[in-house]
Every structure is written in C-alpha cells, then in structure tokens.
Amino acid sequence: MKRIVIGFVSFFLLLSCSEEQVQPEVSFYYWKTIFQLNNNEKTILEANKVSKIYVRYFDVSLKDKEAIPLLPVVFKEKKIRYDIVPVIYIKNEVMLEEAVNLENMARNIYTFIAQMNDKNGIRCHEIQIDCDWTLKSKDRYLKFIEDFKKISTKKLSATIRLHQVKYYQKTGIPNVDKGVLMFYNMGSIAPDNLNSIYDRNIAQSYIRSLHKFPLQLDIALPIYSWGIHIRNHKVIKVVGKLDHAELEKDTHFKKTDGMHFTVVESVIRGGNYYKKGDVVKIECITKKDLKTMAEDLKEHLAGQPEDIIFYDLDSFNLKAYNDDEQFFKKVAGWF
Structure with a gap:
C-alpha cells in the first residue's frame, strides 16, 4: 500500500513539475514597411525560440468617407520560416464614419490580406485587428468584428487597451478568440517628468481589473x-x-x-x-521595468498568457539586450 501511495505522490510531483515548466511563447511585433530581417534580429529570434511574428500588414484610414488601405508591408525576405500573423491597424475615425459599409470593409480587408499572403507564399492561421475604439465607435467596431468573423476562416485576435479592460462593461468586448493587452503608451506625451510609455502608478490603477476581464489575454510589452x-x-x-x-x-x-x-x-x-x-x-524601458511589469501582471491576470509579444522587432530596440540574447525568454518565464 505504501508503494502505491508513494507512486501516486511521485506521479503528481512529476505532473506538477511539468506544468511549472510550461511558459508563454516569445513573439515580436514587426512594425516596419519592409519585412527583411537582419542578422541581429535573426539572432534574437533564434536565441528566444521565436516561431511567430506579428507583422503590421497595412493601416486602414479614411479618405473621402471611404476606408482605404495605407502603406502595405513589402516582403523582401526570400524564405519566411516563421508563422506570420497579419496585424491590421484601423484608425478610430474609420469606425466613427457612418458612411463606411462595415461588411464591405471587412471583406476588402480579408481579401487584401489573402492577396498579400498568396503573393509572398505566406500561410497564416491568425489575423489580428488593432483599433483603439471608443464609446462612440463601440457599436460599429463590435459589428465590424462580427462581420469579419463571418468572412474569415482564421483565428481572430484583437488588441485591448488598459481603459478597455477597466471599463469593459461600457466599452464592450470584441467577439474574438483572444485579446492582446497593450501594456504601454499609458500616459500623455508632455514636458514633465513622467514616462508616457510606462508608468507603474498609472498601470496599477488599471490592472486590478484584469482578473475580471472575461477574455483570454496575451500580453504586449514595450522595448522601444x-x-x-x-x-x-x-x-x-x-x-x-x-x-x-x-x-x-x-x-x-x-x-x-x-x-x-x-x-x-x-x-x-x-x-x-x-x-x-x-x-x-x-x-x-529598462530590464528592471520589464521584470516589474511581468510580476505585476502575473499577480492580476485571470490566466497565464499564451504569447508575450514585444514591441517591436528592430535592431535599435534590441541593442540593449545583445549582452543577454535570451532575456526575452526570461521575461516570458516570469509569467
């Protein structure tokens, strides 16, 4: 009997250890208009076992009361061996314009993404919509998401700002497979002593609501x-x-x-x-800041994120981490 008990204890200990070893994947946003990875970027991706990159495909802006795509990314990388997630940034002004047919816009965006993927030999499994919607644009934004889901066969994610977490009962929650909490750009750009990219005091006033937010969240952290x-x-x-x-x-x-x-x-x-x-x-943003962010978020998140996405992949932003190439894996491990 003792052997059986010991066996069960050992089994559960092993199970517990295996669960503890699971940590979020490291990903990056790529926000340049030409997709071509340099050696520094490739080294960081390899060191942190990155398999997925969130690439800004194009913006959607307003011109003559019509939604138009702007600055589509040009792929110059010959062989792309990463999973690519197209990110479409839609300006809030587009959602506010009643003349824009949301169903047509959803169809046009999905078609343009498919054309870009076909042209560049890219197979994607997820599409992300990035829009800082407001109370005034809420209804149209949420309808657009529904229209897009009817057309798309891909997993759909959406960016979520801090104010949309704290006041989600007013701002609404998009019907997507998951959200990505943008944990940066927290304050106003001003001639003062505050850091508008990240301020812990501001962050603390929002993240206490995270455990109540009824949508699976990944986390986007700043390195710029x-x-x-x-x-x-x-x-x-x-x-x-x-x-x-x-x-x-x-x-x-x-x-x-x-x-x-x-x-x-x-x-x-x-x-x-x-x-x-x-x-x-x-x-x-310092390494210490990133550790603090991870610790604070872990305390308040309802569940563990699947991806920790760093904004953004660029040699200038990476130079502070070249002395510790696996640092991004460490950050993911803190969750």
Whole structure:
C-alpha cells in the first residue's frame, strides 16, 4: 500500500513539475514597411525560440468617407520560416464614419490580406485587428468584428487597451478568440517628468481589473524608446529611435537629469532642428521595468498568457539586450 501511495505522490510531483515548466511563447511585433530581417534580429529570434511574428500588414484610414488601405508591408525576405500573423491597424475615425459599409470593409480587408499572403507564399492561421475604439465607435467596431468573423476562416485576435479592460462593461468586448493587452503608451506625451510609455502608478490603477476581464489575454510589452523634443515648455514632436546612449555621445547635448538633455549648441540631427536651449526628454524601458511589469501582471491576470509579444522587432530596440540574447525568454518565464 505504501508503494502505491508513494507512486501516486511521485506521479503528481512529476505532473506538477511539468506544468511549472510550461511558459508563454516569445513573439515580436514587426512594425516596419519592409519585412527583411537582419542578422541581429535573426539572432534574437533564434536565441528566444521565436516561431511567430506579428507583422503590421497595412493601416486602414479614411479618405473621402471611404476606408482605404495605407502603406502595405513589402516582403523582401526570400524564405519566411516563421508563422506570420497579419496585424491590421484601423484608425478610430474609420469606425466613427457612418458612411463606411462595415461588411464591405471587412471583406476588402480579408481579401487584401489573402492577396498579400498568396503573393509572398505566406500561410497564416491568425489575423489580428488593432483599433483603439471608443464609446462612440463601440457599436460599429463590435459589428465590424462580427462581420469579419463571418468572412474569415482564421483565428481572430484583437488588441485591448488598459481603459478597455477597466471599463469593459461600457466599452464592450470584441467577439474574438483572444485579446492582446497593450501594456504601454499609458500616459500623455508632455514636458514633465513622467514616462508616457510606462508608468507603474498609472498601470496599477488599471490592472486590478484584469482578473475580471472575461477574455483570454496575451500580453504586449514595450522595448522601444523615443525622445520628446521640447521648446519653451511645449512639445515640438516625438523623435523615434532615440535613447540616452545616442545623446550622451553627441556634444550638442548635455544631460541635466535622469530623463532630460539640454541642447547646448544648435544642431540639425536626424533631419530635426534642435535649437540651443531646447530640451529632449528620453522615454525608455529598462530590464528592471520589464521584470516589474511581468510580476505585476502575473499577480492580476485571470490566466497565464499564451504569447508575450514585444514591441517591436528592430535592431535599435534590441541593442540593449545583445549582452543577454535570451532575456526575452526570461521575461516570458516570469509569467
């Protein structure tokens, strides 16, 4: 009898260990208009055993009260050995325009995706819709999702913002197979000391509602940085692909605190004119930030995510992780 009991205990211990070893898959968003992976990007994908990439296929914008596709991605990669998930970004203005026939738009989007896949020899199993819908556009957005599901034979996912989690009873929940929580762009871009990409205090006020959200969620985490160009205490523009290291090696800029650089000599840099006295606020994400995000989300999520998707796959964003190529697997393991 003791042997039987010991056997059962051993079995359940093994089962428990095997369950603990299961962790979310690492994925990336690819947000460039030309799909061509460089060696650095391929190395990171290989090191983190990435099999799936979420690729922005095209945007849908409004022109003369019609929904039109913009900037479709061009595939220059000869052999694509990754599962590709087409991501379609639809501007909210499209959903607000009553003249747009939602069923026709759904059909046109699905047809265009199929044409792009056929042209590039891509087989996809999932399509993702990215739209920051509002209370005013809620009904039309939810109807569009229903129309798209009638046409598509693919798994359907949708991006979910933090406010759509906290107030889901008002904003509605799209009828999709899963959602992807966009855990970034939390604050306003402003000439202050806050990080608009990620602020833990802001995040905490939303994620306490996660356990009640009735939709399976994957998680999208930021790895990008940018600069906020400020003049006379007003934001001039957001400059992409800018970080501390870039400005620290430029003598036209002087670091004044943890986030800010002052222009000490006027200069044109990257096509942007920086006037003496201007300020550049660097907003970025650290490894410590990512660990905190994972720990906080794990505490409040109703279930474990299937995918942890990093935004976005680009050598500039990856350079902070080249000394620890498997770091993204570590982040996924924290969930």
